[in-house]
Amino acid sequence: IHKVKQNSKQLKRDVNLDDADKDIENSLVTYNGYENNRENFEFWSHLFGEIEQWEKLKLKDNEKKVLDAIKILFDSIDEIEIFNKKA
Numbered sequence: 579i580h581k582v583k584q585n586s587k588q589l590k591r592d593v594n595l596d597d598a599d600k601d602i603e604n605s606l607v608t609y610n611g612y613e614n615n616r617e618n619f620e621f622w623s624h625l626f627g628e629i630e631q632w633e634k635l636k637l638k639d640n641e642k643k644v645l646d647a648i649k650i651l652f653d654s655i656d657e658i659e660i661f662n663k664k665a
Contacts, residue, residue, distance in 0.1 A: 626652070 629652075632645055 629645070629649065637645065
């Protein structure tokens with residue numbers, strides 16, 4: 579029983595380095611809203627650019643249907659009920 583108590587005391591005293599790093603990182607890192615917004619904007623603009631490039635390729639009928647379905651989903655994302663629900 580004595581060793582169990584010593585072990586539990588030691589475990590309470592020991593600090594995991596990963597946890598310490600996370601605490602330090604959270605206190606030192608500042609998040610810039612502009613960078614996040616810019617990154618989001620660039621992602622979507624490049625994605626839509628890629629989708630436009632796919633339209634120029636010779637696609638099979640099924641591939642064209644899938645591409646059209648994806649475009650419809652992205653174009654009407656605010657109108658689709660399942661995307662408006664919060665998880």
